[in-house]
Amino acid sequence: MVEFIGILSVDPALAQFNPENQPEEFGVEGYQPPVEEINAHAPPPSLVPRLHAVLCNKLTHNNPLLPQIPDTDEYKTKFQQLEQEIDTLRGRIMELLEHALLGDSLAAEFFLLHLLSSVYGRADVMPLGKFSLNLSHCPVTPKYGQLLQVFMAGLLSQSHLLPLSIENMNTLRLCPEKDYTANRLKSGVLQLPERTSLVIDETVLQPGQLEAGGVKNMTALGNLISWQKVEYDFSYHRQDFMANVAVMILSEAKSILPSDCLLPLEAKIMPEDWIAHFSMLESGMTAELLTKIRTYITLAKQINYSLTDELQKIIQDDFVDMRKVDSKSMTVDDFHSLLCTVRLLSLSYLKSTPTQTLWRRAKNMDSERKRRISST
Numbered sequence: 001m002v003e004f005i006g007i008l009s010v011d012p013a014l015a016q017f018n019p020e021n022q023p024e025e026f027g028v029e030g031y032q033p034p035v036e037e038i039n040a041h042a043p044p045p046s047l048v049p050r051l052h053a054v055l056c057n058k059l060t061h062n063n064p065l066l067p068q069i070p071d072t073d074e075y076k077t078k079f080q081q082l083e084q085e086i087d088t089l090r091g092r093i094m095e096l097l098e099h100a101l102l103g104d105s106l107a108a109e110f111f112l113l114h115l116l117s118s119v120y121g122r123a124d125v126m127p128l129g130k131f132s133l134n135l136s137h138c139p140v141t142p143k144y145g146q147l148l149q150v151f152m153a154g155l156l157s158q159s160h161l162l163p164l165s166i167e168n169m170n171t172l173r174l175c176p177e178k179d180y181t182a183n184r185l186k187s188g189v190l191q192l193p194e195r196t197s198l199v200i201d202e203t204v205l206q207p208g209q210l211e212a213g214g215v216k217n218m219t220a221l222g223n224l225i226s227w228q229k230v231e232y233d234f235s236y237h238r239q240d241f242m243a244n245v246a247v248m249i250l251s252e253a254k255s256i257l258p259s260d261c262l263l264p265l266e267a268k269i270m271p272e273d274w275i276a277h278f279s280m281l282e283s284g285m286t287a288e289l290l291t292k293i294r295t296y297i298t299l300a301k302q303i304n305y306s307l308t309d310e311l312q313k314i315i316q317d318d319f320v321d322m323r324k325v326d327s328k329s330m331t332v333d334d335f336h337s338l339l340c341t342v343r344l345l346s347l348s349y350l351k352s353t354p355t356q357t358l359w360r361r362a363k364n365m366d367s368e369r370k371r372r373i374s375s376t
């Protein structure tokens, strides 16, 4: 994500290339570029307006409610204001999320953690901080995924819905591909800016035949979820680009994609009228509350998290104990996911470091989640 300050031009005269100043690649001896390539380099400004940039900044977030730099007074003031009322605010957010998740409070907690997750670093190829959520036992109607994503789009600055139908998988281009004739990159659905939320609705999946492209597309989705990377196809070679996309999967029963956190939804309400159910969320939200939630989500994501030595020791000892009791129910992966949970839980209280209470809560949430998985 980049912010440009410049002059937008739709003037055709400025779009013409002067042959004298043609870039080198055009000047290779004896090489006549095909007409597609020339057109791709100089599309009419009615199609592609020109931006003459004076300044460009790489953005850490694109939320207009918050300054880019945490060191400013405005940023600190906003943080302190929300910090003071965090318990009330978090309570209000939980009510809204619980309503959106059909009365399931545990799912609402995990949903909040998911909304605050983002990749903050990498250990080798392993992305740290991601928390993709697999909500199984979701209502089987395309309306649910759509309305849930519209609701999320109201809270987040970037989100996207991808219905996982056989047709979409077989026909959509998920990864960008180079078109050598036009000498340009054709964009793909997974070419998403940092910190986008991607909702994959698997409940729309019907039995059918995945073609070769569809199989590759499924692999591309799996790579995004597991490794947070998107492989661009340059035909003669492939190039990985790192991604930072929070993926939530809505599935009916068993899903076919990997995820960090699986949670079977226990719906307490099953609305007849989906639109009415979701519009109740909007009517319950004042402009002031909405502004607070939007600020809160971006602020929480920006927090630099760390563990105190004391808590690190407690957590390590706990891991050893849990392994002693049942080594199968606490694998290294489980432990990693538990560490993610406590990290995001702390961020959700705008805390940069967890307390013992939060650690206990993370463990309880996790065992409640596992209890649900084994009972379904």
Ligand SMILES: *[C@@H]1O[C@H](CO)[C@@H](O)[C@H](O)[C@H]1NC(C)=O
Residues within 6 Å of the ligand: 133, 134, 136, 249, 251, 253, 254, 255, 256, 257, 258, 259, 260, 261, 262
């Ligand atoms: C979702 O959960 C199912 C059921 O346990 C599991 O088989 C699948 O791997 C998970 N998929 C995703 C998308 O996380």
Ligand SMILES: *[C@@H]1O[C@H](CO)[C@@H](O)[C@H](O)[C@H]1NC(C)=O
Residues within 6 Å of the ligand: 070, 071, 302, 303, 304
């Ligand atoms: C987190 O740490 C980085 C690197 O030290 C710093 O640039 C950034 O401003 C910090 N973020 C916040 C929200 O304090």
Ligand SMILES: CC(=O)N[C@H]1CO[C@H](CO)[C@@H](O)[C@@H]1O
Residues within 6 Å of the ligand: 169, 170, 171, 172, 173, 174, 175, 212, 213, 214, 216, 217, 220
């Ligand atoms: C990543 C990938 O291989 N994507 C494929 C998805 O499906 C489309 C349509 O079949 C193919 O063109 C893509 O190559």
